Amino acid sequence: xxxxxxxxxxxxxxxxxxxxxxxxxxxxxxxxxxxxxxxxxxxxxxxxxxxxxxxxxxxxxxxxxxxxxxxxxxxxxxxxxxxxxxxxxxxxxxxxxxxxxxxxxxxxxxxxxxxxxxxxxxxxxxxxxxxxxxxxxxxxxxxxxxxxxxxxxxxxxxxxxxxxxxxxxxxxxxxxxxxxxxxxxxxxxxxxxxxxxxxxxxxxxxxxxxxxxxxxxxxxxxxxxxxxxxxxxxxxxxxxxxxxxxxxxxxxxxxxxxxxxxxxxxxxxxxxxxxxxxxxxxxxxxxxxxxxxxxxxxxxxxxxxxxxxxxxxxxxxxxxxxxxxxxxxxxxxxxxxxxxxxxxxxxxxxxxxxxxxxxxxxxxxxxxxxxxxxxxxxxxxxxxxxxxxxxxxxxxxxxxxxxxxxxxxxxxxxxxxxxxxxxxxxxxxxxxxxxxxxxxxxxxxxxxxxxxxxxxxxxxxxxxxxxxxxxxxxxxxxxxxxxxxxxxxxxxxxxxxxxxxxxxxxxxxxxxxxxxxxxxxxxxxxxxxxxxxxxxxxxxxxxxxxxxxxxxxxxxxxxxxxxxxxxxxxxxxxxxxxxxxxx
Amino acid sequence: xxxxxxxxxxxxxxxxxxxxxxxxxxxxxxxxxxxxxxxxxxxxxxxxxxxxxxxxxxxxxxxxxxxxxxxxxxxxxxxxxxxxxxxxxxxxxxxxxxxxxxxxxxxxxxxxxxxxxxxxxxxxxxxxxxxxxxxxxxxxxxxxxxxxxxxxxxxxxxx
Numbered sequence: 119x120x121x122x123x124x125x126x127x128x129x130x131x132x133x134x135x136x137x138x139x140x141x142x143x144x145x146x147x148x149x150x151x152x153x154x155x156x157x158x159x160x161x162x163x164x165x166x167x168x169x170x171x172x173x174x175x176x177x178x179x180x181x182x183x184x185x186x187x188x189x190x191x192x193x194x195x196x197x198x199x200x201x202x203x204x205x206x207x208x209x210x211x212x213x214x215x216x217x218x219x220x221x222x223x224x225x226x227x228x229x230x231x232x233x234x235x236x237x238x239x240x241x242x243x244x245x246x247x248x249x250x251x252x253x254x255x256x257x258x259x260x261x262x263x264x265x266x267x268x269x270x271x272x273x274x275x276x277x278x279x280x281x282x283x284x285x286x287x288x289x290x291x292x293x294x295x296x297x298x299x300x301x302x303x304x305x306x307x308x309x310x311x312x313x314x315x316x317x318x319x320x321x322x323x324x325x326x327x328x329x330x331x332x333x334x335x336x337x338x339x340x341x342x343x344x345x346x347x348x349x350x351x352x353x354x355x356x357x358x359x360x361x362x363x364x365x366x367x368x369x370x371x372x373x374x375x376x377x378x379x380x381x382x383x384x385x386x387x388x389x390x391x392x393x394x395x396x397x398x399x400x401x402x403x404x405x406x407x408x409x410x411x412x413x414x415x416x417x418x419x420x421x422x423x424x425x426x427x428x429x430x431x432x433x434x435x436x437x438x439x440x441x442x443x444x445x446x447x448x449x450x451x452x453x454x455x456x457x458x459x460x461x462x463x464x465x466x467x468x469x470x471x472x473x474x475x476x477x478x479x480x481x482x483x484x485x486x487x488x489x490x491x492x493x494x495x496x497x498x499x500x501x502x503x504x505x506x507x508x509x510x511x512x513x514x515x516x517x518x519x520x521x522x523x524x525x526x527x528x529x530x531x532x533x534x535x536x537x538x539x540x541x542x543x544x545x546x547x548x549x550x551x552x553x554x555x556x557x558x559x560x561x562x563x564x565x566x567x568x569x570x571x572x573x574x575x576x577x578x579x580x581x582x583x584x585x586x587x588x589x590x591x592x593x594x595x596x597x598x599x600x601x602x603x604x605x606x607x608x609x610x611x612x613x614x615x616x617x618x619x620x621x622x623x624x625x626x627x628x629x630x631x632x633x634x635x636x637x638x639x640x641x642x643x644x645x646x647x648x649x650x651x652x653x654x655x656x657x658x659x660x661x662x663x664x665x666x667x668x669x670x671x672x673x674x675x676x677x678x679x680x681x682x683x684x685x686x687x688x689x690x691x692x693x694x695x696x697x698x699x700x701x
Numbered sequence: 702x703x704x705x706x707x708x709x710x711x712x713x714x715x716x717x718x719x720x721x722x723x724x725x726x727x728x729x730x731x732x733x734x735x736x737x738x739x740x741x742x743x744x745x746x747x748x749x750x751x752x753x754x755x756x757x758x759x760x761x762x763x764x765x766x767x768x769x770x771x772x773x774x775x776x777x778x779x780x781x782x783x784x785x786x787x788x789x790x791x792x793x794x795x796x797x798x799x800x801x802x803x804x805x806x807x808x809x810x811x812x813x814x815x816x817x818x819x820x821x822x823x824x825x826x827x828x829x830x831x832x833x834x835x836x837x838x839x840x841x842x843x844x845x846x847x848x849x850x851x852x853x854x855x856x857x858x859x860x
Binding site for chain 1: 745748749757758759760761762763765768769813
């Protein structure tokens with residue numbers, strides 16, 4: 119790349135010619151504040167917080183979208199620039215619902231941060247405020263437009279990253295809001311509840327539907343036997359809420375924190391992930407051997423399941439009939455665990471801690487219950503668990519490393535990696551390869567399906583047979599695979615799809631990192647490392663070698679895909695109509 | 702809405718408009734213009750067809766429709782009453798004309814009567830300040846009005 123010479127604040131620098139002024143300034147240690155900017159997702163120059171003075175230009179320029187050019191003279195920090203930034207942020211604040219003390223994003227709000235950084239102490243503007251709309255009708259998402267600053271990040275995350283486009287700008291001028299078509303509730307939009315809009319929202323305009331109170335109530339209820347399960351990806355990110363570097367695995371502290379909160383049993387969704395591999399692997403072998411519908415596609419990600427139900431209902435028979443690990447766990451907690459411990463399933467209360475906001479809606483699906491007893495009672499996000507830990511006044515960093523309870527808390531390395539894109543595929547191949555070869559294969563690392571590339575394809579030769587697989591993450595990539603399948607151009611046998619970019623580690627329920635972090639760190643890759651290193655450190659790395667899984671089948675289910683397993687662990691799907699027209 | 706404007710015939714016209722535009726760059730605006738013309742409005746049922754055929758998210762289409770005032774979500778009535786609220790008309794009392802029209806037809810500014818007969822809108826200056834205050838009903842122009850003129854004008858269209 120060619121270099122150009124630019125002058126910033128009186129000093130000359132040689133910088134690559136493909137940078138923006140914002141990037142160029144940052145490479146030489148000069149920070150320009152931003153608000154709407156989010157690298158690769160929202161580079162639109164809408165908010166004008168990043169303005170700089172450029173010699174020869176009449177107006178101040180938005181540095182986030184201004185390419186550098188030879189001989190450019192830029193001032194990032196004179197009185198004119200500082201005043202313009204302050205005025206802009208004051209105007210945004212004047213039309214913002216400033217209930218910061220009770221806002222769930224307080225202390226993790228980019229508007230609050232930029233206001234503090236610019237030294238705003240007074241808001242001179244007291245004109246009209248746009249009327250807000252508060253929508254908490256869905257099980258997953260709360261939309262509060264009184265806090266929206268119209269940055270457009272959610273619009274882009276939904277439309278450009280996920281390829282869905284539920285949210286967009288509506289109306290014009292002062293009346294502009296961001297919302298779904300016809301301002302329907304998020305409950306009535308074909309939203310998959312992935313929550314990618316929430317993790318990019320700089321403020322508290324899009325947040326998860328809170329469910330902490332239900333958990334506290336259950337913990338206080340002496341008649342309830344409260345069991346918690348924690349998903350694989352939670353341990354890869356929870357530490358971020360307590361100041362740990364991104365990618366720190368906090369499995370031990372997570373177990374201790376859950377125990378301190380007072381749950382009766384601390385179990386692990388990883389165990390259920392191992393069950394999923396047994397069921398899904400067997401289903402795949404069945405389809406391969408009996409001419410079943412191929413490719414078979416994974417069904418762990420409820421956002422992904424909603425996506426195909428809304429957008430590709432003609433391909434639903436490609437989905438594995440397996441419930442997600444969350445719901446397999448719930449169904450087995452209220453049958454297998456209940457029976458072994460002589461507890462009435464109606465007294466068991468299952469809480470799941472998930473990196474996911476779509477899981478909150480998944481547990482409400484009518485078919486996910488056994489004889490009227492819901493598989494899972496409450497699903498909270500990683501962020502909500504962090505809030506519970508803080509409310510309980512635990513000093514997270516001082517917690518001893520604990521362990522999950524045996525029985526439904528023992529897991530293999532295969533279960534751990536479910537949280538990263540490619541993980542389910544790798545876990546499945548580990549088991550399918552052993553079954554097909556009849557051996558205990560030593561190599562378990564299938565690195566071709568790892569990493570954050572959008573679509574990964576691989577051919578794995580097992581016992582002389584080529585198994586063609588594909589892995590896609592984020593629904594825009596999923597659509598590419600589905601279009602191929604629909605056109606008859608896909609010869610895969612097995613496909614893994616996760617709704618969120620990077621898989622569950624980057625789910626909509628995970629800790630929210632501000633643009634200042636996301637612009638420089640690939641959080642998907644860092645969090646995934648935390649899971650792969652735990653997998654590598656475990657002695658049992660294949661689901662079918664987990665002794666607790668063997669016990670489950672020996673003592674309760676019989677065989678994978680047995681009649682009993684089907685009753686408890688398998689489900690079905692529906693075609694859903696987008697925006698049904700009401701007369 | 703008494704009138705059925707969502708007819709199979711209109712949808713067939715829409716399909717051919719979409720077909721003619723779908724391979725061009727930026728087909729949405731021309732298709733919306735035609736849709737507004739065909740149906741007299743672009744309600745959800747029409748937007749859904751456009752969304753599916755052009756593969757553009759419904760929220761984006763809704764955003765465009767609500768951005769431009771030429772597009773409407775509901776059809777206008779048979780008779781569109783526009784009262785000028787430009788400066789000259791306003792100081793000559795056009796607000797009183799609006800109030801009287803609302804009283805007689807039950808239609809407030811920006812809405813359409815339940816029988817689909819009248820729509821009422823307040824416009825900016827229409828360039829006939831010499832005739833202030835001015836109102837139009839479809840293509841008929843009425844100038845130098847006083848409130849007492851309004852009942853007679855409305856009666857002409859009430860039929």
